[in-house]
Amino acid sequence: MAQIQPRSSRRRMVRYGVPVAVAGVAAATVGLVPALASSGDPDLPKISAEELVAKMTKANVEHLSGTVKVSTDLGLPSLPGGSDGGSGGGFGGPHGSGDRAENDKSEKPDVSPGSELTKLASGEHTLRFAAAGPDKQRVSVLESTGEYSLIHNGRQLWAYDSAANAAWHSTVPKGAHGKKGKGDDAAGPASGATPGSLTPQQAAKQALKAVDTSTSVTVDGTAKVAGRDAYQLVIKPKGAPESTVESVRIAVDADKGLPLKFTLTPKEGDEPAVEMAYTKIDFGKPDPADFRFTPPKGADVTEAKPHQGSAPKAPEGLAGLSGAKIVNEGAGDWSKVARIDTGMPGGLGPAAGAKPGGGSGEQAQKLLDGFTKEVKGDFGTGRVISTRLVNALLTDDGDLYVGAVTKEGLVKAANQAAR
Amino acid sequence: MSQAETATGGLAPHSPTRPARAVWTLGLFRSELAVTFRRWRTLALLAVLAAVPVLVGIAVKIETGDGGSIGGGEGGPAFLSQVTGNGLFLVFTALAATLPFFLPMTVGVIAGDAVAGEAGAGTLRYLLVAPAGRTRLLLAKFSAVLAFCLAATATVAVFALATGALLFPTGQVTLLSGTSVSFGEGLLRAAAIAVTVALSLVGLAALGLFISTLTNSGVAAMAATVGLLITVQILGAIPQLDEIHPFLFTHYWLSFADLLRDPVYWDDLLKNLGLQALYAAVFGSAAWARFGARDITV
Incomplete structure (x- = not known):
């Protein structure tokens, strides 16, 4: 078979250079752009740890919407054939493991916040968060082809699970509500299963509670989180050789004093066990329609029992912890x-x-x-x-x-x- | 215009006037389209795709006919449990069910066959005799494959919509975030989803076209493309390899569901489009380099 050479081998090489160049440029862009974006920690005036903590506790952000990435790697032993049950079971003992299976059998799917939020205890999740004052918050857990939304508006607390097309409703009693609203930042109510509980703010607040003589708090440089300048606050246990916690690192917005990123690193392994970070944040006023919820047509609506509504405890698997x-x-x-x-x-x-x-x-x-x-x-x-x-x-x-x-x-x- | 280019003159300068060029390109694309869609094989593939939503719809109807409900949200393709409430969801179910394998497989067959099939049948050199040039021939082929991507997705969507509207109630559409929108907006979102799914297949189409320029055997190219698809799907399912997952062309395929959120969550959708464009650029130019420099001996 006679081979016809259409081109000299040099021109051929040039031709093949094009896809290689395209791939190279793409690889360089993928590799360099994030590196460039995160490099050059912002230059901020020096601040002491005390000042930063004070700034953080005084932070009062009313309006806010953003995307939060939560990744949890507790190193839980995974049970064969049931990752959801495994995470509950590993932590809460025998209480947790059966929950899911039992709920599936019941007539109405259980979409109360407790059973849903247990899922967040493992893996990576993307959350959308919006807040307008202490009375209105909304958080949506974005699953690959579904969504779980928790909407708090005044005294109404709604949860909606798209995969099951089911809603859960609870009314927050008046007394509890007023107490929570006072002097709180956008994270709002401190109780377990309100939308605010899944944000870096709330996690940071919990960590700061533990600050006392047994803790060292330092400011460790600056960082850029979600395009904003932030100070890095590092909290380390002091004189607690038995603690599994290596450090807690909180990136605090330099301007607003809002925690933007929360990282908990255990002593074992380098990867953080818990990381919550805003990937996008906007301090504009969110659309009021975001906080309105009417159960869609055809959805199963479960009314929370009054005692359940007054103190919505987070994961049901942890219910035993009350004692x-x-x-x-x-x-x-x-x-x-x-x-x-x-x-x-x-x-x-x-x-x-x-x-x-x-x-x-x-x-x-x-x-x-x-x-x-x-x-x-x-x-x-x-x-x-x-x-x-x-x-x-x-x-x-x-x-x-x-x-x-x-x-x-x-x-x-x-x-x-x-x- | 009668001056015929030789097979060796892929990019050789020739000077028909601009409109004539455009007409040539359009004509080439039209003839490619006709070649693709007049094949029995193409029609059979589309028929298989059309059957999927019809079968899913009938199965759901039978199972829920006696008042029962599809069990929970777990198991089965996404959105399946919402189908009984609104027939429009059959579109999303059908696309979610066919996207992992059926749809890309048909695209792999068409794209893999595009050049290699002609070469195998011995018709490629006659195509190259026309004064269109190799680059434009390749572009016409690629456009025809893209047209097939859209046609395949539209087939699934349209048959799903028809089946869903016939068997199930329609009306207000509940988005994933729990908000209800009018049926018209639901239809609009369904159309946007169909286009997104079609665009999700662009990367694979370019990959298939590139493989197609490597060999003279259409079957080999099809098998290689579909085999590559399966390999990538398997790699994507191995959690230990999550470092490379964002670079697999299948990784963001299910992000079309983000169009059903309120407000729409754009991050993954845009990443998907960017990734597909990247695959199209890399493998499209690779196909161009290979095809332009290739010896056409059969």
């Missing part, structure tokens, strides 16, 4: 361990373990050994569920010890409590 007692009051804030009486003697033994898994006892035992470790101490025997941030010990007597402390610290605290 929690701190067992080592003497310890610093960072090494506190809570004890919860689950009222379920037998703990995570084979019988209890088999229930959620549905497998035979032997299989359940194997599974159990996979993500828990048996420990012995003055409290008897128990099993420790470890994550990068939180460790939990469930004794055979049905006591659950939970704390952001190392396994050794947890066992020590449990021993003290048992004595």
